[in-house]
Amino acid sequence: MKSSVWANALVAGIFVGTACGRPLINKRAFVTEVVYVTQEVAGVAVYVDEDGTPYSTSTIAQVSSIPSVAVPATSAISQPTSGIASALPIASSPAVPAPPAASSPALPPSSLPVPSPVPTSGQAVEPTASVAAEPATSTPAVEQPATTPPPPPSPVNPPPPPPATPSPPGTSEDPNEITGLGITYDPYTGGKGSSSCKSADQIAKEFDGMKGYAAVRIYGMDCNLVPLAVQNVVKNKQKLMAGAYLSHQGNGEDLSKVIQALKSAVDQYAGSNWDVITLFSVENERVNEHDMTVSEVVDAINQARGQLRGVGYYGPVGAVETVPAMVGNPAICKAADVAMVNSHAFFDPNTQASDAGTFVKGQVEQVRKACGYKRVVVTESGWPHQGNSNGKAVASPANQEAALKSLRDNFNSDLYLFNAFDSPWKSDSASTFNAEPYWGIM
Incomplete structure (x- = not known):
């Protein structure tokens, strides 16, 4: 009886050990490649269907060179989320454009962030912040109303000209200076x-x-x-x-x-x-x-x-x-x-x-x-x-x-x-x- 019990226990232990040493699902997350692309493009609006799949784009306005946003591609299938901004292709889509120029003043070239160099395979990828454009989130983008420019400053009257410097005595050289009778x-x-x-x-x-x-x-x-x-x-x-x-x-x-x-x-x-x-x-x-x-x-x-x-x-x-x-x-x-x-x-x-x-x-x-x-x-x-x-x-x-x-x-x-x-x-x-x-x- 004891032998039978020990035998059963041994078989059970072997089975548990085998189950703990191997995962049940042979699925691993992996990073294939991160690509930074800087390209001069027009402002683009992306239209998606109810499943979040893009089906049409249109040009909004010409935008000067804007640093692109790096989008990591994974093997996981993208899940649709509520909002337009998240419904973008993951692996093959171009960089997300900045908002239209009307919503915010364009930054001068010296203030634009310089994109990081493309990492090689095997390097860790750190997310980089950008002031010109942010990664897509589940919140729809809201265009900011154009602010009314402040009224021009009141014209400032120019300062009065300095008084003429008097000439030294007896230095008049004008032969046409008129004298009365x-x-x-x-x-x-x-x-x-x-x-x-x-x-x-x-x-x-x-x-x-x-x-x-x-x-x-x-x-x-x-x-x-x-x-x-x-x-x-x-x-x-x-x-x-x-x-x-x-x-x-x-x-x-x-x-x-x-x-x-x-x-x-x-x-x-x-x-x-x-x-x-x-x-x-x-x-x-x-x-x-x-x-x-x-x-x-x-x-x-x-x-x-x-x-x-x-x-x-x-x-x-x-x-x-x-x-x-x-x-x-x-x-x-x-x-x-x-x-x-x-x-x-x-x-x-x-x-x-x-x-x-x-x-x-x-x-x-x-x-x-x-x-x-x-x-x-x-x-x-x-x-x-x-x-x-x-x-x-x-x-x-x-x-x-x-x-x-x-x-x-x-x-x-x-x-x-x-x-x-x-x-x-x-x-x-x-x-x-x-x-x-x-x-x-x-």
């Missing part, structure tokens, strides 16, 4: 053959009488006039047309001394600001009087300009001539920064006082044409109140008034009325119709 002045008193200098007080008083004019013209440095003139025009907020009286007749001035006197006066009374000087002339009608040659005048202009630039004056430099002398010798105005001429309608026998302004305006056009259309400044123009007649030009107080009105009607700048006061020290002659001392306006 001026008046001429000389510092002499006395009768014929007995002229003398006016006192500083008298000069100051007469400058006060001329303060209604924008500028005052002086002819040289005699009677200490340069510092007195600068001092008084600064006080009266006027400009000064300065000049040197060059001549070969024994009363000519030294150009360098005149410029040095002018610099000292500007330094002392104008704070070294050369803006107080509006023009500088090297001579007055010397070519017309056959006292200087054209080449001498041109040389003087160039010399004066160089010296004046050296002391800080950058305004116009030139020479004053009559209209016929300037038109006949355009080298003078071509060497100058502006053309400067004396023009008196009284010396034209066909012009009456009321037409003085029209006559002078026509003379200016002739000079402009001869001088290459340079700026022209009339440095003297007036009418005598006493003297002999010259055809239609009659000297009288009434005609002087009419002539001055005509000049003002035709010019509001770039003209100097001649002269502030009578000059009884001057000599009369037939050529000047015995009117030379009687041009004073005031």
Whole structure:
């Protein structure tokens, strides 16, 4: 009995051992291969039937290069799940595309993940995360609504431009800077053959009488006039047309001394600001009087300009001539920064006082044409109140008034009325119709 029991037990043990040492089902999971594919494809929608089997695809939108998702293939049969995203072929399907571009902004190339190299057989496969696309899950993909872009920022007004840097004093180089009407002045008193200098007080008083004019013209440095003139025009907020009286007749001035006197006066009374000087002339009608040659005048202009630039004056430099002398010798105005001429309608026998302004305006056009259309400044123009007649030009107080009105009607700048006061020290002659001392306006 015992033998039979032991025999049965032995048979049972052998059977159990055999069953435990061999599996009942000869089925093993295996990984065949993992493939990473990067391909530029369009967005694709995959349609599946109720069993999860794909039967149709369609293109949604063009998508730039997107890293693909690795899908491991196994021998297990895919089971359908609820949702579209899980119903994709396992072994032979292409990589799952990213959502359409409309649902999220495309990443710049530098932010896209770089796919891992294809592993060889026998290597362990680690799942890799991707920010561009995720593996299919059982949850259907939901397209995110496009977010409304924020409103553009309010326009920012540009900052105001920085204030213009003021130019240093006396550095204006524009020869076309306009000055209003001026008046001429000389510092002499006395009768014929007995002229003398006016006192500083008298000069100051007469400058006060001329303060209604924008500028005052002086002819040289005699009677200490340069510092007195600068001092008084600064006080009266006027400009000064300065000049040197060059001549070969024994009363000519030294150009360098005149410029040095002018610099000292500007330094002392104008704070070294050369803006107080509006023009500088090297001579007055010397070519017309056959006292200087054209080449001498041109040389003087160039010399004066160089010296004046050296002391800080950058305004116009030139020479004053009559209209016929300037038109006949355009080298003078071509060497100058502006053309400067004396023009008196009284010396034209066909012009009456009321037409003085029209006559002078026509003379200016002739000079402009001869001088290459340079700026022209009339440095003297007036009418005598006493003297002999010259055809239609009659000297009288009434005609002087009419002539001055005509000049003002035709010019509001770039003209100097001649002269502030009578000059009884001057000599009369037939050529000047015995009117030379009687041009004073005031």
